[in-house]
Amino acid sequence: MAYSSSPARSTVKVQRTLGRSMRTVRSKIFSQTGALPEQNLSETLTDSVIDFRLIELAAGDGGSQKSPSLEVTEFLELSQTFSDFSAYSSDISGELERLAKLPESDHWSRHGGSDIDCEVGSGFLHRENLTSEIFESGCLENIHHTVQICVKGLQSPSVTDQRLTTAKLRLLAKNRPENRELIGSSGAIPALVPLLRSVDPSTQENAVTALLNLSLDERNKKLIADAGAIKPLVYALKIGTAASKQNAACALMNLSLIEENRLSIGACGAVPPLVAMLMGESNRGKKDAMATLYKLCGARQNKERAVMAGAVAPLVEMVGERGGGLSEKAMVVLSSLATIPAGREAVVAEGGIPALVEPIEDGSAKGKEFAVSTLLQLCGDCVTNRGLLIREGGIPPLVALSQSGTARAKHKAETLLKYLRENRQVASPSCP
Numbered sequence: 001m002a003y004s005s006s007p008a009r010s011t012v013k014v015q016r017t018l019g020r021s022m023r024t025v026r027s028k029i030f031s032q033t034g035a036l037p038e039q040n041l042s043e044t045l046t047d048s049v050i051d052f053r054l055i056e057l058a059a060g061d062g063g064s065q066k067s068p069s070l071e072v073t074e075f076l077e078l079s080q081t082f083s084d085f086s087a088y089s090s091d092i093s094g095e096l097e098r099l100a101k102l103p104e105s106d107h108w109s110r111h112g113g114s115d116i117d118c119e120v121g122s123g124f125l126h127r128e129n130l131t132s133e134i135f136e137s138g139c140l141e142n143i144h145h146t147v148q149i150c151v152k153g154l155q156s157p158s159v160t161d162q163r164l165t166t167a168k169l170r171l172l173a174k175n176r177p178e179n180r181e182l183i184g185s186s187g188a189i190p191a192l193v194p195l196l197r198s199v200d201p202s203t204q205e206n207a208v209t210a211l212l213n214l215s216l217d218e219r220n221k222k223l224i225a226d227a228g229a230i231k232p233l234v235y236a237l238k239i240g241t242a243a244s245k246q247n248a249a250c251a252l253m254n255l256s257l258i259e260e261n262r263l264s265i266g267a268c269g270a271v272p273p274l275v276a277m278l279m280g281e282s283n284r285g286k287k288d289a290m291a292t293l294y295k296l297c298g299a300r301q302n303k304e305r306a307v308m309a310g311a312v313a314p315l316v317e318m319v320g321e322r323g324g325g326l327s328e329k330a331m332v333v334l335s336s337l338a339t340i341p342a343g344r345e346a347v348v349a350e351g352g353i354p355a356l357v358e359p360i361e362d363g364s365a366k367g368k369e370f371a372v373s374t375l376l377q378l379c380g381d382c383v384t385n386r387g388l389l390i391r392e393g394g395i396p397p398l399v400a401l402s403q404s405g406t407a408r409a410k411h412k413a414e415t416l417l418k419y420l421r422e423n424r425q426v427a428s429p430s431c432p
Contacts, residue, residue: 143179147172147186154191159200166195166206173213180217189214189227196232205244208236212247215254224251225261230268237273246288249274253292262295266302271309278314283324290315290329297336307337312346319355319371327359331370338377344385347378353388360397360413365406372401372412379419386420395420 146168153165169188172179183189188210195207211229214220230252237248252270255261270292277289293311296302306312311333318330334352337343347353356375359367375394379385389395395417402413 143172144182144186147183147188151186151188151191154188154195159198159203162195162198163200163203163206166192166203166210170206170210170213173210177217180214180220184214184217184220184223189220189223189229193224193227193229193232196229196236201241201244204236205241205247208233208240208244208251209247212251212254215251221255221258221261225255225258225264230255230261230264234265234268234270234273237270242282242285245273245277246282246285249277249285249288249292253288253295256292256295256298259298262299263301266296266299266305271296271302271305271311275306275309275311275314278311278318283326286318286326287329290326290333294329294333294336297333300340303337303340303343307340307342307346312337312343312352313350316347316350316352316355319352320358327363328367328370331356331359331367331374335370335374335377338374344378344382347374348385348388353378353385353394354392357389357392357394357397360394360401365409368401368405369409369412372398372409372416376412376416376419379416390420 198204318326359371
């Protein structure tokens with residue numbers, strides 16, 4: 001289901017309060033004079049300082065500046081925050097959270113090393129009190145025997161056997177890389193894929209999470225895709241439990257690290273349910289959805305799908321949120337979408353320019369970098385958008401950033417200020 005975008009926002013949005021006082025004063029003066037303000041304001045940066053800085057920048061050689069469209073590599077360096085974006089540990093079930101809290105001494109008082117080998121193997125499927133430590137500590141020979149039992153259990157017609165077996169495999173694949181490799185080579189992946197459509201929510205969640213854990217192994221990524229898991233994972237993304245949806249999103253993100261999988265994932269309908277997650281109540285779900293969308297948007301077709309599905313509106317809304325780690329990540333995804341014309345139009349229509357000025361004024365150092373990078377995407381080749389940025393009072397915070405931001409932020413702020421100052425006939429009056 002596609003997200004139904006809200007009506008286009010006006011550039012004056014009374015519901016936004018953070019950082020609005022400075023821009024309201026500046027915008028009012030601009031609207032009265034029709035030019036850059038020249039009178040002093042009781043602000044940290046007076047207009048005389050702003051004008052002096054603009055003249056200083058304009059006097060420099062602007063001809064050698066890179067077009068924002070040529071700064072993709074630099075922006076990708078900025079967006080390395082997505083490398084550990086999701087912050088999932090590979091498995092977030094309540095069961096494993098409980099297991100993680102078990103006192104180590106209590107566990108070892110019940111399970112000696114020799115006992116563990118006896119626990120793992122025949123007859124273990126219906127044991128409800130197994131812990132991940134039993135699997136973690138078993139030798140590979142016994143683990144291999146256990147995996148073979150699990151593979152047979154996955155093919156059982158019994159829903160109970162399926163539920164218990166997927167839970168065991170999920171535990172086996174949680175932490176140990178050698179277990180993931182062993183499970184991947186055992187034939188478990190093709191047996192797990194049909195259970196992604198299980199009518200039993202617990203079985204489906206276990207199967208999704210087991211594949212997520214297995215997808216952390218590079219060799220398993222190809223095995224999972226070749227086993228036809230992409231479409232069933234998208235199915236779980238649409239109709240699963242909250243945990244199933246989040247872990248399906250993370251599994252698809254891992255698969256999208258292989259470039260050829262990105263188009264397949266998009267074509268199977270992953271983008272609309274990911275956009276729906278952006279509107280959910282869970283911050284974890286929003287972060288997982290943004291991480292996956294960002295990876296998928298390495299393909300232009302998926303950027304177009306994201307814009308059509310209404311991703312821009314909730315992303316712009318998240319830019320204004322403070323705390324929770326959503327704002328910076330939303331800006332990274334917006335900048336990716338802004339590399340296509342439809343994306344730029346949607347960001348501007350949803351009030352993206354005033355929303356992006358706010359973090360330049362009062363955001364974190366990294367947030368300021370992401371904000372100015374996204375504004376460069378929007379305004380570099382579009383006079384109309386530059387005018388919107390000026391009317392929103394973007395010049396003073398950009399000047400401040402060019403003087404006191406990080407090295408990368410300073411460079412981008414100076415570049416954007418030159419675009420705002422240069423002869424308007426240099427760029428096309430329309431927005432490409």
